[in-house]
Amino acid sequence: MDAIGLLPFYLSLTMGLSPGERRKVVWEGILTAFLISTLFAFFGQLFFEILGLNLGDFMIAGGIFLLLISILTFTETLQTQEMKSQNFSIVPLGTPLLAGPAVLTTTIMLSSLYGYIITLSALAVVCLLSALILLWGDWIKELLGEGLMKGISKVASLLLASIAIMLMRKGIELIIHSFR
DSSP: OOHHHHHHHHHHHTTTOOHHHHHHHHHHHHHHHHHHHHHHHHHHHHHHHHHTOOHHHHHHHHHHHHHHHHHHHHTTGGGSHHHHTSOTIIIIIIIIIISOHHHHHHHHHHHHHHOHHHHHHHHHHHHHHHHHHHHTHHHHHHHHOHHHHHHHHHHHHHHHHHHHHHHHHHHHHHHHHHTO
C-alpha cells in the first residue's frame, strides 16, 4: 500500500467534500482494502484455481484497470460532479488504489510463507498507517498549496500509469514463462 503516492489521488477525488465526509471516505476505503486483502490471504489461491486464472492474468487485468484510473485522473474526468455523487471510497479508493493487484498478490504469498497471524497483523499496521497519511491529507494540502498539489497529482497519475504498464508487462512475462 502506497498511501503517500496515493495522497494526490485521494485529495483530487475528495476535493469539495467536508472534513467529515473525507474521514468517512478514508475509513471506508481502508476497511475495504483490509477486508479484500484478508479474503485474498485466505482464499486468493483457491479463487485463482477455481476460475483457472494465474498470477499473470490477474496482473494484466489489474494493470489495465490502474491505467484507466490514471488516465481518468490525469484528464480530471474522475473529478466530475457525477463522480462526486458516487461512493468512490470502495472503488477506486479501497480497491484497486489501496488494495490493488500488488497488495493482493503479496498478501497471498506472505500468508503462505509466514502464516495468517503475522500477515494479517502486518496488513492491519499498514492499513492504519495509510489511514493516518490520508487523514492528514488536508494538512499536507494546506502546507503545499493547491497549485503544487495539482502538479503532484499529475505526476502521480503518470507514475500510476507507469506502474500499470509494469504490472501488465510482468503479467505477460509470467504467462510467457509458464509456457516454457
